[in-house]
Amino acid sequence: MRWNLRLTAANRGIWKASDLQRSLAEHGLVISAGKMSGLWSGQPVSLKLDDLDVICVVLGCEVGELLVPEPQKVSRPGQEEGLQATVASSGRTSAVVPRRRDGRSLPSM
Template structure:
């Protein structure tokens, strides 16, 4: 999922994180400056559904405007999950498997 808070806020005329932080506080959601910075400029590691509701009310938006699916990043069964090549691109490089010089096996991963 792609987090799209900053663009959604800009579409509503909100250009500063502090302005959104104040508006959220008016609706009962008090967010620290550090957490607000993470929400504004990055991809949040976690977000309560109740907080997401408040953000949607303040921005007058739907959840789908804040969270954009990225299905191309999901590994399919039987597909190598480390590299997904685009159609027409050269084949991905082979996966390198480390081996010990003395012949002993490596510990399980």
């Protein structure tokens, strides 16, 4: 997911994090300057769903405008195997295979 707060706010005429911070506080969401900086300039580490509701109300937007899916970043079955084959054919070290120390075999996948 890509966090899209800054562009969404700009589309509503909010150009400064401090302006948004004030509007959020008026709606009961008090955010520290440090957390506001993280929300404004980067990808938040965590965000409560209740806080997300307040942000959407203040900006008059839907969650889909703030959180933009990036499905191309998700690995799919078979992609990892293809990657391992590419690494093995390029002469690099292959994947580590775990082995039990007591001589018993590992379960088959």
